[in-house]
Amino acid sequence: MTALQQTPQSGWNITGHEYAIDRLRRALAAQQVRHAYLFTGPEHIGKTLFAHRFAQTLLCVGGPDLRVAPQTPCNTCLSCRKVMHGNHPDLHIIVRPPDRQFILIEQIRALQSDSARKTLEGRRNVFIIEGAHEMNAQAANCLLKTLEEPEPDVVLLLTAPDPGLLLPTVLSRVQQITLRLLASTQIKSALQEQWGVDQEEAALIAALAAGRMGWAVQAVENEDLLAERKVQLETLAKLPTAGKVQRFEIAQRLSADTEKTRPVLELWLLWWRDMVLAAHHCLDLTVNVDMRDILAQQATQVGMREAERMAHAILGTMEALDQNVNTRAALEVLMLDLPVIT
Numbered sequence: 001m002t003a004l005q006q007t008p009q010s011g012w013n014i015t016g017h018e019y020a021i022d023r024l025r026r027a028l029a030a031q032q033v034r035h036a037y038l039f040t041g042p043e044h045i046g047k048t049l050f051a052h053r054f055a056q057t058l059l060c061v062g063g064p065d066l067r068v069a070p071q072t073p074c075n076t077c078l079s080c081r082k083v084m085h086g087n088h089p090d091l092h093i094i095v096r097p098p099d100r101q102f103i104l105i106e107q108i109r110a111l112q113s114d115s116a117r118k119t120l121e122g123r124r125n126v127f128i129i130e131g132a133h134e135m136n137a138q139a140a141n142c143l144l145k146t147l148e149e150p151e152p153d154v155v156l157l158l159t160a161p162d163p164g165l166l167l168p169t170v171l172s173r174v175q176q177i178t179l180r181l182l183a184s185t186q187i188k189s190a191l192q193e194q195w196g197v198d199q200e201e202a203a204l205i206a207a208l209a210a211g212r213m214g215w216a217v218q219a220v221e222n223e224d225l226l227a228e229r230k231v232q233l234e235t236l237a238k239l240p241t242a243g244k245v246q247r248f249e250i251a252q253r254l255s256a257d258t259e260k261t262r263p264v265l266e267l268w269l270l271w272w273r274d275m276v277l278a279a280h281h282c283l284d285l286t287v288n289v290d291m292r293d294i295l296a297q298q299a300t301q302v303g304m305r306e307a308e309r310m311a312h313a314i315l316g317t318m319e320a321l322d323q324n325v326n327t328r329a330a331l332e333v334l335m336l337d338l339p340v341i342t
């Protein structure tokens with residue numbers, strides 16, 4: 001064992017997902033790394049981070065034998081540092097261009113020619129395809145060729161929210177690793193221990209993260225995220241006392257930015273789910289821990305049945321929007337559905 005491997009910094013540095021790390025460590029130990037992996041799980045759960053850490057481990061030169069990858073990245077060797085800084089010449093990232101609807105076939109063709117080349121520094125040519133479900137059929141079929149006859153030193157790491165979004169022919173050639181939601185206690189302690197977040201805020205973020213560490217980290221790093229949530233919730237809390245004109249104004253404002261409609265509705269759904277809990281005297285189970293006073297107060301006025309009806313109405317609106325109904329009309333209907341508190 002080298003001194004580098006013994007340094008306290010070595011590690012996957014991933015919160016949770018122990019069983020998934022364990023699976024990969026066993027493959028590394030047995031030197032039976034497959035040619036292609038697919039990491040799946042909900043948005044913001046940490047699929048991309050996971051793929052990057054695995055890529056780093058595959059390229060790490062801090063292990064006892066330079067010819068084989070260690071089971072854990074050392075985080076200090078030149079190769080590890082290059083991966084962490086995003087400039088390792090043998091790690092290639094493929095992601096949908098922001099102005100395009102799909103990953104382009106040209107990107108997959110570039111992958112093919114890169115994978116046929118000898119590695120520049122490392123022992124492997126590693127490709128990460130972020131959001132592999134965003135390949136159109138043409139690009140996916142092009143990728144199949146590489147999956148069917150991979151060069152010996154090539155490893156492809158794909159990420160997607162759900163395996164069902166990929167072609168069965170692609171699925172049959174990748175090893176699937178499913179990342180699952182973390183317990184909120186796990187997220188809370190990680191935020192306190194690794195990010196130095198105080199207890200109260202860590203509890204709030206962990207509750208809102210709903211099992212997704214990536215979301216929690218975003219909330220810590222971007223204060224606007226929580227501030228915006230607070231503004232949204234305050235508007236929402238006032239809605240039952242608002243008149244028709246005001247409600248329609250909000251529907252109009254919300255429908256003007258369709259990108260934001262869904263996240264706002266998700267927030268509302270959580271709010272009304274909390275209202276149902278509060279109405280059932282289960283305030284301690286609510287997610288919006290910083291708004292419990294308002295929740296408790298409104299729950300007594302709204303009542304269980306109305307709170308439940310509202311949660312269903314929001315779900316119905318979300319489903320309707322998925323069917324491409326007119327956003328403004330759907331939101332106006334929802335606004336009229338809102339209980340009235342005087």
Ligand SMILES: [Zn+2]
Pocket residue numbers: 059060061062063073074075076077078079080081
């Ligand atoms: Zn290393």
